[in-house]
Amino acid sequence: MLNIRRIYNGRWRHKKKKAILFIFLLFLVFVRFAKGSFYKDFYYYISKPFWPGQFQREVISSSLDQELLIKSKQLENDNKRLREILSLQRLSDSETISAAVISRKNGSWWRQIILNKGSKHGVEVGSPVIGPGGLLGRVKNTSFLTSSVILLTSPESKVGVWIDRVQKQGLMVGTGNDYPKLTFYTKDVDIKVGDFVSSSPASTVLPPNIPVGIIQSVDANSNSNKTVNVLLLGKPQAIDWVQILKMKI
Amino acid sequence: MDQFLKRNLSIISFIFIPILFLWHPNWLGIMGIQPYWPLFWLLPWSMIHGSINGLIVGLFLGIILDSISIGGGFTQIPGLMLCGIWFGRFSKSDNVVVSHFKYGLICAIGSFLCGSFYFFQFLIQEFPYNKFFLFSPSVKNVLAQVFLTGLLAPLFCSQLFGLFKRSKEKMF
Numbered sequence: 001m002l003n004i005r006r007i008y009n010g011r012w013r014h015k016k017k018k019a020i021l022f023i024f025l026l027f028l029v030f031v032r033f034a035k036g037s038f039y040k041d042f043y044y045y046i047s048k049p050f051w052p053g054q055f056q057r058e059v060i061s062s063s064l065d066q067e068l069l070i071k072s073k074q075l076e077n078d079n080k081r082l083r084e085i086l087s088l089q090r091l092s093d094s095e096t097i098s099a100a101v102i103s104r105k106n107g108s109w110w111r112q113i114i115l116n117k118g119s120k121h122g123v124e125v126g127s128p129v130i131g132p133g134g135l136l137g138r139v140k141n142t143s144f145l146t147s148s149v150i151l152l153t154s155p156e157s158k159v160g161v162w163i164d165r166v167q168k169q170g171l172m173v174g175t176g177n178d179y180p181k182l183t184f185y186t187k188d189v190d191i192k193v194g195d196f197v198s199s200s201p202a203s204t205v206l207p208p209n210i211p212v213g214i215i216q217s218v219d220a221n222s223n224s225n226k227t228v229n230v231l232l233l234g235k236p237q238a239i240d241w242v243q244i245l246k247m248k249i
Numbered sequence: 250m251d252q253f254l255k256r257n258l259s260i261i262s263f264i265f266i267p268i269l270f271l272w273h274p275n276w277l278g279i280m281g282i283q284p285y286w287p288l289f290w291l292l293p294w295s296m297i298h299g300s301i302n303g304l305i306v307g308l309f310l311g312i313i314l315d316s317i318s319i320g321g322g323f324t325q326i327p328g329l330m331l332c333g334i335w336f337g338r339f340s341k342s343d344n345v346v347v348s349h350f351k352y353g354l355i356c357a358i359g360s361f362l363c364g365s366f367y368f369f370q371f372l373i374q375e376f377p378y379n380k381f382f383l384f385s386p387s388v389k390n391v392l393a394q395v396f397l398t399g400l401l402a403p404l405f406c407s408q409l410f411g412l413f414k415r416s417k418e419k420m421f
Binding site: 154156 | 271273278280281282323364371387
């Protein structure tokens with residue numbers, strides 16, 4: 001008698017199928033409850049290179065940059081030409097000389113710094129000196145190897161500055177402390193705390209639009225003119241390297 | 250060489266005053282203000298060599314310091330000359346404590362004198378522009394300088410006095 005016995009060998013496979021089905025079901029439940037967010041986020045990443053306008057935006061942005069660059073260059077050229085006509089100060093083409101601060105007096109009568117570049121390196125008397133932040137002062141005298149810079153905080157320092165927001169000029173005078181006084185020779189100037197102060201575009205001493213400081217406070221006591229305190233952006237007490245701007249008229 | 254250094258110690262130390270003045274060590278100052286360095290040298294030197302020599306050295310010091318500082322029309326010469334004359338009239342006290350106190354007090358008054366001279370020059374020359382803006386920072390400058398000079402004078406002056414005295418004895 002034949003012992004016909006059917007050997008069942010697909011059982012484990014059926015179990016695996018059921019497990020896969022169960023996991024898939026769980027996944028569908030997750031998708032359902034997550035309101036498809038997983039799919040949406042996944043789609044976000046895979047579709048990103050094909051978004052409409054992405055390429056276009058880059059093209060437009062690049063064109064705008066180029067346009068602004070060309071405009072800026074044109075304005076710079078115009079500015080140079082007009083300043084030349086008006087005989088106003090402008091930067092030399094050779095631009096700046098880097099120098100290290102080798103002596104610093106910023107808290108007593110003598111508010112000055114001494115730099116390690118002098119007439120040998122082409123430094124000239126009257127050249128503006130800038131540091132990180134903005135204008136620090138002007139070269140007062142030079143020796144063969146060094147130059148002395150009178151700081152904006154020195155009582156001897158007097159520079160014409162410009163408030164861009166109200167388009168007004170004033171005279172900034174050092175007072176021997178860290179906050180020079182800026183005087184406007186009219187009472188009707190709408191100056192506010194926080195206004196930006198830069199070198200005057202009409203200055204015959206300094207190149208235009210060098211950042212100088214911000215208005216710290218407005219004096220209420222002055223009568224015929226308006227006086228404000230300026231917080232300087234360049235901090236001579238903390239600066240070890242400066243740039244001497246070469247000027248030409 | 251050693252003999253040369255000992256004999257000319259006062260001249261060699263004189264050369265270092267402008268260097269110290271330029272160095273301006275911030276860690277020794279208050280609110281960025283330094284002691285008035287030349288007085289530490291001028292006081293012992295004038296006490297040993299007298300008023301006339303004090304006047305001349307005060308003039309020399311003033312000329313050198315004016316040349317290395319941007320002062321425009323302002324000068325330190327009158328203050329230092331007056332201090333040179335005045336310092337020459339003092340002699341060293343035998344009591345160490347009195348002597349140290351004396352150095353401090355004399356240098357503080359000398360610093361006040363020099364600072365006031367400088368301040369008045371500022372006021373006179375800058376008055377049309379600055380009005381009273383200068384007043385407060387200048388008073389702060391003078392007072393801080395007087396305090397620091399008076400505080401450090403006993404330390405420096407007593408050492409320099411000893412050195413100058415020995416140097417003078419070796420010369421003659």
